[in-house]
Amino acid sequence: MSDVAIHLDALRVHYGHFAAVDGLTLAIKRGELFGLLGPNGAGKSTTIRVLIGQRLPTAGQARVLGLDVVRDWAAIKPRFGYVPDRENHFEEFSGRRNLEFFADLYATPRTRVLECLQLVELEDAADLPVRGYSLGMRRKLLLARALLHEPELLYLDEPTANLDIHSADVVHRILRERVAAGATVVLTTHDMDEVEKICDRVGIVCRGKLVALDSPLALKTAHTEHKADIETTLHERFTFDLDTAADRERLAELIRAGHVATMRTREFDFHATFLKLTGQEFE
Amino acid sequence: MRLYILRALLVKEVRRHLANRGGLALIGLLIVAALLLSFFNPNAAGAAGQDGMVAETGGLVGGVHHCFIEYGRVTPLVRHLQKAPRPPELQETIRFREIPPSQVNELITYPPGVGSIQIRETSRDGRPVLQFHVWHPKDAPGAMAGYEQWFWQETRRGLQEMAVHQLTAVGADAGKLGQPQYQDKNLWAIAESFHSLSREVELIRSLAPGPVASDKPLLPEIEIRHEALGGTPLDLRSAIATAMVVFSLYFTCVYLLPTLNCEERERGILLAQALSPASPYEILMAKFLFYPVIGIGLAALLAGIYKPEVLSSLFFWLSLLSVAGGFLGIGMTVATLAKTQRAAFMGSMCYLMSVALLLFICQQNGIPGLPYLALEYHGPRILHAAIVGEVYRNHWLHLIAAIFLAWCWVFAAGWLFRRRGWQ
Numbered sequence: 245m246s247d248v249a250i251h252l253d254a255l256r257v258h259y260g261h262f263a264a265v266d267g268l269t270l271a272i273k274r275g276e277l278f279g280l281l282g283p284n285g286a287g288k289s290t291t292i293r294v295l296i297g298q299r300l301p302t303a304g305q306a307r308v309l310g311l312d313v314v315r316d317w318a319a320i321k322p323r324f325g326y327v328p329d330r331e332n333h334f335e336e337f338s339g340r341r342n343l344e345f346f347a348d349l350y351a352t353p354r355t356r357v358l359e360c361l362q363l364v365e366l367e368d369a370a371d372l373p374v375r376g377y378s379l380g381m382r383r384k385l386l387l388a389r390a391l392l393h394e395p396e397l398l399y400l401d402e403p404t405a406n407l408d409i410h411s412a413d414v415v416h417r418i419l420r421e422r423v424a425a426g427a428t429v430v431l432t433t434h435d436m437d438e439v440e441k442i443c444d445r446v447g448i449v450c451r452g453k454l455v456a457l458d459s460p461l462a463l464k465t466a467h468t469e470h471k472a473d474i475e476t477t478l479h480e481r482f483t484f485d486l487d488t489a490a491d492r493e494r495l496a497e498l499i500r501a502g503h504v505a506t507m508r509t510r511e512f513d514f515h516a517t518f519l520k521l522t523g524q525e526f527e
Numbered sequence: 528m529r530l531y532i533l534r535a536l537l538v539k540e541v542r543r544h545l546a547n548r549g550g551l552a553l554i555g556l557l558i559v560a561a562l563l564l565s566f567f568n569p570n571a572a573g574a575a576g577q578d579g580m581v582a583e584t585g586g587l588v589g590g591v592h593h594c595f596i597e598y599g600r601v602t603p604l605v606r607h608l609q610k611a612p613r614p615p616e617l618q619e620t621i622r623f624r625e626i627p628p629s630q631v632n633e634l635i636t637y638p639p640g641v642g643s644i645q646i647r648e649t650s651r652d653g654r655p656v657l658q659f660h661v662w663h664p665k666d667a668p669g670a671m672a673g674y675e676q677w678f679w680q681e682t683r684r685g686l687q688e689m690a691v692h693q694l695t696a697v698g699a700d701a702g703k704l705g706q707p708q709y710q711d712k713n714l715w716a717i718a719e720s721f722h723s724l725s726r727e728v729e730l731i732r733s734l735a736p737g738p739v740a741s742d743k744p745l746l747p748e749i750e751i752r753h754e755a756l757g758g759t760p761l762d763l764r765s766a767i768a769t770a771m772v773v774f775s776l777y778f779t780c781v782y783l784l785p786t787l788n789c790e791e792r793e794r795g796i797l798l799a800q801a802l803s804p805a806s807p808y809e810i811l812m813a814k815f816l817f818y819p820v821i822g823i824g825l826a827a828l829l830a831g832i833y834k835p836e837v838l839s840s841l842f843f844w845l846s847l848l849s850v851a852g853g854f855l856g857i858g859m860t861v862a863t864l865a866k867t868q869r870a871a872f873m874g875s876m877c878y879l880m881s882v883a884l885l886l887f888i889c890q891q892n893g894i895p896g897l898p899y900l901a902l903e904y905h906g907p908r909i910l911h912a913a914i915v916g917e918v919y920r921n922h923w924l925h926l927i928a929a930i931f932l933a934w935c936w937v938f939a940a941g942w943l944f945r946r947r948g949w950q
Binding site: 298324336345 | 531532534535536538539542543546547794795796798799800801802803804805806
């Protein structure tokens with residue numbers, strides 16, 4: 245069995261003349277928690293749509309668990325779970341009944357419904373109609389639905405949007421547990437802290453192309469800039485790049501001479517790395 | 528097709544309707560209406576004699592807006608009538624129709640507001656007899672007056688032309704024949720004018736030089752009969768029962784099916800089901816099964832409450848299945864074309880309004896052919912015939928048309944599904 249769960253090979257998806265995904269080549273390993281990042285319109289959602297079989301590739305190939313997503317969609321479907329960015333429950337049903345319906349489709353025992361509700365801490369609200377749920381509860385119910393059949397592969401689109409800190413932590417814990425159990429998780433998010441915290445690897449896409457691929461730490465190390473802003477005793481302001489020897493030397497001289505009145509160091513975070521890689525301004 | 532998935536999908540549909548009680552309330556209302564209609568019947572259902580010609584029920588206004596001139600073969604008289612000038616108001620309202628002699632004594636059904644004058648050829652004691660049967664709506668013998676006035680004038684003129692031709696052929700002086708008087712509208716006077724023409728022709732013929740070839744009169748004997756069209760006048764109770772049956776099928780297949788389908792699509796629920804192990808065919812099959820079955824069940828219940836014996840009628844079940852199949856095709860077509868629940872609602876309402884208007888305009892203006900393309904033209908007729916228990920040959924033809932149109936709609940829906948995608 246190959247250790248690659250998802251393999252995208254020169255994937256292209258065009259909407260008319262617009263290339264939403266432009267030659268994306270990517271391999272995601274089994275048991276990996278992979279973050280797909282990118283600005284709005286970068287092609288993340290389109291890539292996910294191809295992976296769940298809801299969009300045909302214009303060119304290239306997408307293989308999931310060794311199967312072609314177009315040709316073998318019916319065989320792939322029962323093996324993945326999907327948490328969409330927009331909640332899609334039966335509003336008139338209770339949370340429990342929503343899960344029971346999907347449990348029946350997956351031929352999963354009804355006992356699993358309660359397990360999943362407990363997992364996302366919704367057991368107390370299980371019998372309330374979904375129309376009475378908060379946004380966060382609805383998102384947790386989506387996750388519970390995706391976990392019903394214990395899929396080998398989980399796609400999550402903004403899984404922690406609208407969740408409070410505790411609920412977000414619960415989701416992170418569940419995802420790590422799934423990965424520990426051997427599942428592969430692919431998530432898209434705009435929360436850089438979340439990416440740094442839980443993702444094993446990150447792919448940053450921009451204008452349909454992959455611009456960076458590595459672990460969050462490696463990306464941060466490779467791309468983070470260290471700078472120092474000083475104000476001299478003569479009220480002059482300077483910025484020194486601490487990654488260059490010349491700037492470090494000049495700064496040291498000013499300090500030694502006692503001309504530095506105030507100094508503040510800046511270490512760009514992962515957010516800045518993301519902005520730098522995607523060619524966006526840092527404010 | 529996996530049964531456990533189909534069952535889950537069907538149970539989901541049932542639960543959705545149990546949770547949103549609007550559909551159930553309407554079903555309850557229809558059942559109560561059917562019970563009221565059945566148990567508070569002021570009169571016993573009337574039966575009608577069914578010999579001769581019948582007028583279909585369903586006319587919205589009285590009078591005769593169209594008249595058929597029907598004949599067994601094209602004779603010089605028919606040719607004369609076809610070419611004869613007509614008053615402007617009758618230009619478009621008189622239609623000539625050849626009916627094979629073998630069918631002339633069969634049951635002919637006329638649409639509401641249509642009368643006819645049939646020209647039948649027969650013989651008595653070796654003499655040809657020309658029978659004119661004027662079929663007018665029941666209880667409205669005067670409704671054909673305008674057509675008759677033109678018809679009798681031109682028939683008299685046509686017979687005069689025939690007489691001139693015949694007299695000339697036997698060497699008689701046709702110029703002695705007097706000109707007809709057209710003013711009289713009295714039936715007796717008209718018949719008398721035909722008889723006087725025949726007497727005059729025979730007199731002139733007797734004055735002709737040479738031997739008489741035959742003692743038979745040159746002109747045929749004329750008989751005029753005014754007859755009322757048969758058929759039951761529209762019984763409002765049976766019409767209401769039919770309307771409820773049609774409405775229950777329309778409501779489930781053309782309204783509920785597309786709107787709830789589009790709601791699922793709009794809210795992404797259809798996508799969630801599509802990503803589950805359920806195949807698109809299983810999801811569609813559940814919908815195909817649920818709504819028509821509910822519609823047929825409700826329609827049969829309503830018809831059964833009104834008239835229980837209808838449930839043992841093969842024609843009723845065939846009618847129900849064909850109309851439900853057609854409505855299912857229409858509903859699925861709307862569901863495929865509409866992207867949102869609102870668009871589906873608008874689509875089903877616009878369809879209903881446009882077809883109703885089309886049928887009304889066609890009936891009022893006597894536009895031929897076009898109504899036959901509407902399932903809503905045939906459906907109520909066959910269901911009404913089944914419910915009142917008066918099924919004639921023409922109703923079987925309506926049933927065949929309904930089955931064909933149902934097939935067309937289902938085919939169109941399937942074709943659109945393949946082209947546009949089911950989501």
